[in-house]
Amino acid sequence: MNSSDVSANLSLDEVRDNFISQWGAFGSHWGINRTMAQIHALLMTGLEALSTxxxxxxxxxxxxxxxxxxxxxxxxxxxxxxxxxxxxKEYFDAERDVWKIFTIILRERQRREIDPALDLLRNCQEETKGLEGAEAEAFRNQVKELENFVSFARNLGSKVDKLSYGPAMKLAAKFLG
Amino acid sequence: MNSSDVSANLSLDEVRDNFISQWGAFGSHWGINRTMAQIHALLMTGLEALSTxxxxxxxxxxxxxxxxxxxxxxxxxxxxxxxxxxxxKEYFDAERDVWKIFTIILRERQRREIDPALDLLRNCQEETKGLEGAEAEAFRNQVKELENFVSFARNLGSKVDKLSYGPAMKLAAKFLG
DNA sequence: CTGAATTTTCAGTAATTACTGAAATTGATG
DNA sequence: CATCAATTTCAGTAATTACTGAAAATTCAG
Structure with a gap:
C-alpha cells in the first residue's frame, strides 16, 4: 500500500461512514430503525461479512x-x-440486490401495516352495516373508499412482489415511455 | 330522534372513535404523526367542517x-x-378523495425523503469517483445500484402523481388482469 | 463434564418525539 | 384605540422508542 492508497482509503472511509450514518436516518422513515438501517448499509457497502x-x-x-x-x-x-x-463466531452479510431489498421491505410492510389497516377498514364496515342516517352513510362510504384504494394498492404490491427485476423494469419502461 | 336512532348514533360514534384512534397509529408508520392522522380521520369521516x-x-x-x-x-x-x-372562527374540512389523499402524501414523501436520499447517493458517487481498489469499487457500485433504483422509483412516482384516478385504475387493471 | 467463547436477554437509562397549557400576538369590531 | 375572540408560539413536560451494559444462557472443544 503506497501513500496515495492510504489517502484514498481514508477518504473512502470518510465518505462511507457519512453514507452509513445518513442512510440510517432515512431508514427511520421507512419502518426500519436507525441502527438497523446503518448495519444493513455497513454490510451492503463492504466486501466481507462482519462479526457482531x-x-x-x-x-x-x-x-x-x-x-x-x-x-x-x-x-x-x-x-x-x-x-x-x-x-x-457468526458473521453477517447483507443482501445487495436492490430489487430483492425492495421486495423484502415491501412484503414486510404489507404484512405489518397494510394488512392490519385493511382489517380495520373491513371491520368498521361490518360494524356499521345496519346503521342509517346521513352520518352513518358518510362514515361507511368514506371507509369503503379507503378500503377500495388500500386493497387495490395491496394487490398491486403483491403483483410487483412476484416480478423479478428484468420484467419489472420492462413493464416500468413501457409505462414511463 | 327516536330511541333506535339514539342507540344507532352511540354505536356509530363508538366505531368511529375506534377507527380514528387506530388510524392515527397507522399514520405514524407513514410519516404523519398520530394526532395529525387522527385529525384527518376525524374530519374525513364526518360531514361538517370543525373548529379548533x-x-x-x-x-x-x-x-x-x-x-x-x-x-x-x-x-x-x-x-x-x-x-x-x-x-x-376558522373551520377545517378534510380532503376526502382517496386518490388525492394518496398523491398528496406521495408528493410530500418524495420531497422529504426520496429527493434527499438521491442527493446523498449522487454525492457519494461524486466523492469517490477517483478512488481505486476493490473496496472503493464495491462501495461505488452498490451506491450506483441504489441510485438507479431510487431514481427509477422517483420517476414512476412522478408519473403516477400526474395521473388522475380513472386512468390510473385503467392502467392498474391492465397490469393486474 | 468443564470451562471458555459466544449469543441472548432485559432492567435501567438515554435520546427522541410529541403534547400541554399559558402567555403573546393578531386582527376584527364598535 | 380599547376590547375581546381567536390564533399562534414555545418553554416545560410527558410519552415513546431506542440503546447500554452486565448477567444469564447456550454452545462447543477438549
Missing amino acids: DEVMAKLSVSRGNAHTNLKELVSWGLVRIVVKKGDR | DEVMAKLSVSRGNAHTNLKELVSWGLVRIVVKKGDR
Whole structure:
C-alpha cells in the first residue's frame, strides 16, 4: 500500500461512514430503525461479512443493540448468517440486490401495516352495516373508499412482489415511455 | 330522534372513535404523526367542517396540539380552511378523495425523503469517483445500484402523481388482469 | 463434564418525539 | 384605540422508542 492508497482509503472511509450514518436516518422513515438501517448499509457497502464485534466497533454501538438489530435484519431476510469454518463466531452479510431489498421491505410492510389497516377498514364496515342516517352513510362510504384504494394498492404490491427485476423494469419502461 | 336512532348514533360514534384512534397509529408508520392522522380521520369521516375547539374536544388534545397539526395538514393540502360568514372562527374540512389523499402524501414523501436520499447517493458517487481498489469499487457500485433504483422509483412516482384516478385504475387493471 | 467463547436477554437509562397549557400576538369590531 | 375572540408560539413536560451494559444462557472443544 503506497501513500496515495492510504489517502484514498481514508477518504473512502470518510465518505462511507457519512453514507452509513445518513442512510440510517432515512431508514427511520421507512419502518426500519436507525441502527438497523446503518448495519444493513455497513454490510451492503463492504466486501466481507462482519462479526457482531466488528459491527459494534464500526458503528460504536453496544453489543445488545448490534445483536438485536442483526437478528432483526436476519428475520427480515435482509442479512444472512455466514459461518466460517474453524471459527465459532457468526458473521453477517447483507443482501445487495436492490430489487430483492425492495421486495423484502415491501412484503414486510404489507404484512405489518397494510394488512392490519385493511382489517380495520373491513371491520368498521361490518360494524356499521345496519346503521342509517346521513352520518352513518358518510362514515361507511368514506371507509369503503379507503378500503377500495388500500386493497387495490395491496394487490398491486403483491403483483410487483412476484416480478423479478428484468420484467419489472420492462413493464416500468413501457409505462414511463 | 327516536330511541333506535339514539342507540344507532352511540354505536356509530363508538366505531368511529375506534377507527380514528387506530388510524392515527397507522399514520405514524407513514410519516404523519398520530394526532395529525387522527385529525384527518376525524374530519374525513364526518360531514361538517370543525373548529379548533371541536377538534380539541373530540380528540381530547390540547389547543397547541390541535392547532399545530391542523396547520400542518393545511400545509400538506390534506385539510382546507372553511370560513363561515358571521363567524370569526376558522373551520377545517378534510380532503376526502382517496386518490388525492394518496398523491398528496406521495408528493410530500418524495420531497422529504426520496429527493434527499438521491442527493446523498449522487454525492457519494461524486466523492469517490477517483478512488481505486476493490473496496472503493464495491462501495461505488452498490451506491450506483441504489441510485438507479431510487431514481427509477422517483420517476414512476412522478408519473403516477400526474395521473388522475380513472386512468390510473385503467392502467392498474391492465397490469393486474 | 468443564470451562471458555459466544449469543441472548432485559432492567435501567438515554435520546427522541410529541403534547400541554399559558402567555403573546393578531386582527376584527364598535 | 380599547376590547375581546381567536390564533399562534414555545418553554416545560410527558410519552415513546431506542440503546447500554452486565448477567444469564447456550454452545462447543477438549
